[in-house]
Amino acid sequence: MSNEVASLSARYRFACALAEAGGKLAHTFYLQRETLQPDHKGSDLQDVVSVADREVESFFRARIADAFPEDGFLGEESGSADAGKRMLWVVDPIDGTSCFLNGLHTWCVSLALVADGEPVIGVVYDPNHHELFHALKGHGAWLNNGALQPHAAATVAAGVMGVGTSHRVSSADFLPFLDALLQHGGMFVRNGSGALMSAWAAAGRLIGYYEPHMNPWDALPGIVLMREAGGHTNDYLADAGIARGNPVLIASKHLYPQLKQWVKQPLP
Structure with missing residues (x-):
């Protein structure tokens, strides 16, 4: 070693x-x-x-x-x-x-x-x-x-998506994602802890997790968990993410591309 x-x-x-x-x-x-x-x-x-x-x-x-x-x-x-x-x-x-x-x-x-x-x-x-x-x-x-392994859902209608938001962003940054999710038969939950919901996503309890802005102390554990579980995440630490935070999107490799299309702001 x-x-x-x-x-x-x-x-x-x-x-x-x-x-x-x-x-x-x-x-x-x-x-x-x-x-x-x-x-x-x-x-x-x-x-x-x-x-x-x-x-x-x-x-x-x-x-x-x-x-x-x-x-x-x-x-x-x-x-x-x-x-x-x-x-x-x-x-x-x-x-x-x-x-x-x-x-x-x-x-x-x-x-x-x-x-x-x-x-x-x-x-x-x-x-x-x-x-x-x-x-x-x-x-x-x-x-x-x-x-752990991500949810096996083939579509967003086959599970529950975790979402989070805060007053650091506007509703216009967040609501288009929810609208697209609902239009495609999906459903969502927000429990008040982005770190915990991200862990649930890595464990396959949720089909994924999205938040338009997360601070690094909330975002990074779930990033590592999802990657090591076999899923996909955005490059959270790009563009000085450790200093100013970034959006977070994590999901299985199958669902991630579809979910990414519904995110309004560019994902690093």
Whole structure:
């Protein structure tokens, strides 16, 4: 085993264990969510954050710094540290904070590792259902100990599509996709956590996932999971995606071309 492979394998094992530990910490806050005082990020009342998000991210950041001090870090709540390093951890401590604060089970923790500009590790942990979705480039994608593969649907009418949106984009960026999906007999679901829905798509529970703009800490885990499950994704990190975010489209290799036709903005 080369040093590079061993290095990534060690980080992969660490990422899986860290996601579970961080998820358990987040779940302790979830059980006492009535005591939390949420804040809003800027003027968007839908974009909330709580002490739970900050504490879990601090936990991740400290653990990563101890284990791999040479690596960089990019977190939703605390920003970046040494983001130019060749190994960059990208972290969302709680994706789906609104769901978390309102007692809905559709939230998760998500971790990704970007190595030399390429996403190579993706981990999503759902502590409410004890489900760990994890993937390492070249080693497949897994839910706990079972291998993942995309939905076998031949048409969008044969399954449910995951979608997401935010006030960072206009309805004109999003609604044409929904209109085309419905016109072709499809149906959709939005659960409040793009990272979790992306993991569900890689697991074949959904036929795919589309969002007109995602931040890297939400997008990258699902990108790795879907690619390693055997599906297809857009090139999320193109055009400075790590800095400004990008659209996300992931699906089986069969459905991806059709879904791409319905996306209004160009996909990198």
